[in-house]
Amino acid sequence: MGGDLRFTDDEPRIHPTAELKSCRLGRYASVGERVVLREVEVGDYSYFERHAEAIYTTIGKFCSIAANTRVNALEHPIERVTQHKLSYRPNEYFRYLGVDKDFLERRRGKRVVVGHDVWIGHGAVILPGVTIGNGAVVGANAVVTRDVAAYTIVAGAPARELRPRFAPEIGARLEALEWWDWPRETLFEAVPDMQTLSAEDFLDRWEGK
16 A cells, blocks of 8 residues: 555455355455355456345446346256256256256356446346446346446336436547546545536546546
């Protein structure tokens, strides 16, 4: 930390009841109570609230993931004689029969990608293979079955576009600004403007710096 008193410890915060397997967490990332993550990358400053779950997912920076969400919800092989895990995880019931590696790779191949500054609301479900753009909002209890464009608000089951967060030109300027990649020294200076300025005024002040 170099003795700079402006900054708290940037190590990830993981609740003792959370379960993580083969995950990578960025600076200031936070994983709440009874969160379950499997093969998930979590960007700087992003956080999962209690009882959330994610698997085979890449999460950008500054994402807010609410309680009881499910990112990359489990898929079942409905084309098989049985869709039960008996067919792809028989090892839970029998000796000498291992995990179906082809089905495992099929699941891994449908990775979910969440951009930067995304808010996923309480109880939302993101289905396999979906990409959510930077700055998007997913409403509470939404079921996201297809990609979500940057700076778009979606809600419902299945999720549908409600409106953009900003006018298209403002969204494009925010993506070009890439403030989520700024060093924390710059973020520290920018926070007061984030609190008080409109998106357009913030861009006018910070573009080109």
